Amino acid sequence: MSTITNKSFWEKEEVIETQDLTETSSPHHEKYLMERVLNHYQSNGITTATIKIFGCGTGREINEIHKTINPDHIVASDISENMIKTCKENLKLWNIENKVSLYVTAAQDFSGENKFETVTILNSMLTYVHKKEDRLTILSKAREILQENGCIIGTVHNQVGVFKKTAYFKLRKLLKIFLKNEVGFRHTGFKGFKVKGYYYDKKGLFNDLNQVGFKNVEVHSLEELFDMKGMHYDRSKGYNNLIFIATKN
Numbered sequence: 001m002s003t004i005t006n007k008s009f010w011e012k013e014e015v016i017e018t019q020d021l022t023e024t025s026s027p028h029h030e031k032y033l034m035e036r037v038l039n040h041y042q043s044n045g046i047t048t049a050t051i052k053i054f055g056c057g058t059g060r061e062i063n064e065i066h067k068t069i070n071p072d073h074i075v076a077s078d079i080s081e082n083m084i085k086t087c088k089e090n091l092k093l094w095n096i097e098n099k100v101s102l103y104v105t106a107a108q109d110f111s112g113e114n115k116f117e118t119v120t121i122l123n124s125m126l127t128y129v130h131k132k133e134d135r136l137t138i139l140s141k142a143r144e145i146l147q148e149n150g151c152i153i154g155t156v157h158n159q160v161g162v163f164k165k166t167a168y169f170k171l172r173k174l175l176k177i178f179l180k181n182e183v184g185f186r187h188t189g190f191k192g193f194k195v196k197g198y199y200y201d202k203k204g205l206f207n208d209l210n211q212v213g214f215k216n217v218e219v220h221s222l223e224e225l226f227d228m229k230g231m232h233y234d235r236s237k238g239y240n241n242l243i244f245i246a247t248k249n
Contacts, residue, residue: 003187003194006128007106010057010080014191019057019083026064029222029243030122032229033153034068036245037118040151048072049117052145054107054138055079055125059087063094065120077103077110108137115147121154124241130185130196140212146248152214153245157199158221159184161240169199200242214246 009015026034041049049071056062056076065074078084081104091097103110107125119142129135142152159169172183179185184204188197200208202219209217222240226233233240 002192003196006195007079009128009189009193009195010078011082012191012193013082015193016058016080016082016086018191019060026061026068029155029225029241030061030064031068032225033120033122033155033243033245034065037069037151037153040247041117044149046117050075050114051118051120052110052112052116052142053077054110054119054121054142055123056087056102057083057123059090059094059100061120061122062087062091062100063096066094066096066099069118071117074100075103075112075114075116076100077105077107079106080104108134108141110141110145112145114145115150116145117147117150119146119150119152121152124155124157126154127157127188127197127199128195130181130198132182132198135198136208136212139208139214143213143248149247149249151245151247152209153243155241155243156205157188157197158240158242159199159201160221160235161238162236165199169201202242205242205244209244209246213248215249217244217246219244 050073051065051071053062053074053076056078062074062076084102084104087102091100126135160166176183184199186197186199187194189195206217206219220243222238223233223235
């Protein structure tokens with residue numbers, strides 16, 4: 001496997017094909033986060049909303065957000081020009097192209113003038129941002145463009161999951177004084193390509209969200225979420241991603 005940049009990885013046709021799901025249905029944990037957004041709106045008297053999506057890819061979660069939350073407008077961006085090209089085609093297929101504005105830009109470079117009621121960072125987008133300063137910049141940007149009392153939701157890859165992954169990061173923690181990069185650093189990717197990535201632990205994600213000023217921070221693993229719902233989650237077979245929700249004040 002060859003190591004390439006994050007942007008080059010997401011421009012690859014074979015990578016885009018794995019993400020291009022025209023018949024969309026969000027997984028259980030994303031639907032849970034969207035329900036939390038709706039509850040937040042109801043609790044705070046928010047009747048109209050504009051949502052910003054970072055790392056929209058081919059638009060899978062755009063369609064689900066449209067159907068579930070039904071915001072007035074969605075502004076979505078992605079680092080990949082080819083992803084956005086495919087996303088435009090999908091928006092026409094779903095007949096929601098007039099409700100969505102698309103931009104090709106890195107998340108940390110986004111310069112929206114409008115304020116948003118919600119920002120989403122789904123698809124474990126932050127996993128593909130291996131430098132801590134860049135991840136903090138993206139989270140700070142998300143908070144900056146939120147309305148007062150707005151909320152952020154998102155997912156990241158977890159250091160705790162299947163046995164081999166969990167053991168890998170436990171070993172890195174034991175050896176962290178000898179490491180040249182963060183404990184959560186790991187090469188990721190697929191389709192014959194490797195990219196530099198970062199896997200969070202709960203404490204680290206909680207601290208990063210707090211560091212940039214978010215309030216009411218909640219971080220849960222999928223295993224914990226399923227337990228909260230009275231459901232079984234097999235950590236030996238699943239990614240056990242971390243999900244998060246927080247507010248601007």
